[in-house]
Amino acid sequence: MSKIAIHGFGRIGRSALKAALKNKLFTPFSISDIKDLATLAALFEVDSNYGRWPEPAKAENGSLLIGGREIRYFDSSQALPDWGNLGVELVIDCTGRATTRPGAQAHLDQGAKRVLVSAPSKTLQDADAVLLPGINLDQFDLEKHRIVSMASCTTNALAPVVKVLIENFGIKSGFFSTVHAYTNTQSLTDQPMKDRRDSWSATENIIPSSSGAAKALLFVWPDLKITGKAYRVPVRTGSIAEVNVVTERATTADEVKAAFRSAAATASLKGIMGVLEEEWASSRIVGDEHSSIIDLPLIQVQGNTLVSVAAWYDNEMGYATRLAETAAYLAR
DSSP: OOEEEEEOOSHHHHHHHHHHHHTTSOOOSEEEESSOHHHHHHHHHEETTTEEOSSOEEEETTEEEETTEEEEEEEOSSSOOOHHHHTEEEEEEOSSOOSSHHHHHHHHHTTOSEEEESSOOSSGGGSSEEOOTTTTGGGOOTTTOSEEEOOOHHHHHHHHHHHHHHHHTOEEEEEEEEEEEOOTTSOSSOOOOSSGGGGSOTTTOOEEEEOTHHHHHHHHOTTOOEEEEEEEESOSSOEEEEEEEEESSOOOHHHHHHHHHHHHTSTTTBTTEEEEOSOOOGGGGTTOOOSEEEEGGGOEEETTTEEEEEEEEOTTHHHHHHHHHHHHHHHO
């Protein structure tokens, strides 16, 4: 397997490393960030959302030691590491700053062979491909796709829903809403922010927000007529997306439920999309590694063609698990 580096060791970078180690996908050659390694090691070992990692993690001699593994650390506050000289072929960029082509290209200029961006690219021109596990990852082209975007956690939650609905019933048009945990782009206390709605405390408010998932879905299904928005709410992680579509053919709630049960057990989406048969709240899916978890009791059909489907997702661990799996796939 090619050498892999994780660039940006925040929420998604740390979760992706945990997924990679837990599922024995790979041990990265290095991590890089602008913060001090001792603090990063402590944040990896003890996480507010997921608890304590089962092995000791510490900074020692410029490396992150996790159990018996040694992962080199590079301070990237001044410049990117020289990936070429280090022999790193794949960089997973988890900084959120590689969403334009110049931001991702910088890694290639430093000698990396490929960049996996853990965020939605601004436009189709800002990446060579937008690839989603279970949806279109089989379209990866080793020669052409050097900058690969894996879009967002919400896109990865919505895409399996859209896929099942298109393949079984067709979609004329639709809307989605996602009720999403707060993130680092918001403020803990009231203060002026670039987006006015984000100026109010993330821990005390329901805050409407835009969602880039609608645009990202069009990267995969250019003719899809769907749009949506997000509501940020005071939970630390664990989100839910509701998709409401007008289908091309008549159906029933029981038929829709059967389609999702079948798809969740079929190869392309097995392990990526799950289903819940019973009634749960968001704590149930914290730490769940699925990208999308269909709440079957919430499925509704009105007038035979108006279909409503709700999908839970741990917006950190579900997405980070797919990111680690995709990195392993590209590295092979």
